[in-house]
Amino acid sequence: MSAEKKNNEVVLVTLEQPCTACLIACRLTEEIIEKVRKRDGDFPFRIIRLKHIREIKDVEGLEVEKFPAVIIDGEQVTAGTFPNPEMLKYYIYGEES
């Protein structure tokens, strides 16, 4: 029997004015996510650019305030590091028989 197939939303969180390093890391993270989308099937994906740190509390699932942060189905999976594409695939699609 197959596990229930997930198709969770991926949210990439960054600052509107990040430092140079975060800017590069955010763009590369976006590319990783887009590659998974293209290769493995579409899923909802959006980017949140925070204007102020006050807005952090409004982001569901954001716990570690290091950016860029990737949140999948309301659970933070990365904080300032690049996501592994296979890990992303697992979190997004779950296990399939």
Added chain:
Amino acid sequence: MNSKELVMNAIHNKEVERTPWVPFVGCHAAKLIGVTATEFFRSADLIYDGVMKAYEEYNPDGLPALFDLQIEAEALGCELQYADTNPPSVQTHILEQGKTLDDLKIPTEKDGRFPVALESLRRIVASLGDKIAIYGLITGPFTLALHLKGTDIFFAMYDNPEETHKLMRFCTDVAKHTAKMYMDAGADIIAVVDPMTSQISPDTFHEFVTPYCTEIFEYIRENGKAGSFFVCGNAKNNIEEMCSCKPENVSIDENIPLDYVRDVCREHGISFGGNIKLTLTILFGSPTDNIQDAQNCMAIGGNKGFILAPGCDIPFDAPAENLKAVTSVVHGNISDIVEDESALAGVEYELPDYANEKQVIMDVITLDSESCAPCQYMMEAVRTAADPYGDKVKYIEHKIKDKESVVCMMKLGVQNIPTICIDGDVKYVSIIPDYQELSDVIGEYVSRKEK
């Protein structure tokens, strides 16, 4: 010793009379002159004007000529997306689009935006080169490799290390050539900015970064200049490897504790710099927050081999008064900033009549000893020296977060914090006196009262 000498001595790990301050003004310079980052990064005139404005506003000891880690990638054929309030970002990776390494040539001063970068650097050096240290920033080889190849490099390092080494070889040659162009144009210090190395382990750093960056820093030294290794992000695990590349200086952001970097760098005889918090403090904090952060950094860094700097390039919209607050700490005139910030109309504070008080009164002006390290040390020194005198001495901490304390500070004529005043006399400004000296001075005041 002028500002330039201050930076050059500090970067060569010497003791200096005060901490040098190098604000990494990148796209923020565009805001200072009222233009967008999109316009700024494409114009030598605007880059020059922006840097000159930063010099005027922030009284720095050094400045980068241009903070843009995309110049080399663009000159090699990567497409950029420009933004009005951020540096540009790489959108395409040339080695993912059918090009091979053999198709690429090392950029010359005529390629991409190098003419703009070099013209502005030469003009900045001509205007400021005898006054402050000018930094030429180059993209570190690993970050450049990521720009050219994209994140597939992380797999290539394991699947095809030989090809990765070839890519790193090419990126190192680009870095050296860019450094040479900037050095010939007059830059005093070459900062090798390689933030993406914070994403790899020390072993991977050792294999794919250390040999190449060591070569770059040796090359910079051979040309008579100093090299700074600048990595933002959580690079704590790689600090030892960074030091083994033998730069003159290592510069970090707030992800890494400054005392940790200080200790590792000192073991290697290397200077270090940082690390005022970019977002929490510089962009979103108050001038007082910036004073506190700067003071904490300076307390950790000390006066030997330390350069005070933000964690990375200053955000476009960073309030100028926050950077000026840091300048005030460095130059010892915090009172101007604090008075401006406080809006003191209607706030009163009456100083005691010291001569007629039975007790010796010690007024200790601080930011807040609970959150500011130098302030905490100052209060501890006062407690330790004054407590043995019992009732004869009373000490009061005046935290300038409170407006009454600011008025007190002004009335006492205090210019910097932390400061100890004894019976209305300013005695110790930013210097923590040792126990014996302070105890003896308190004793003199007590004796005078008893006569």
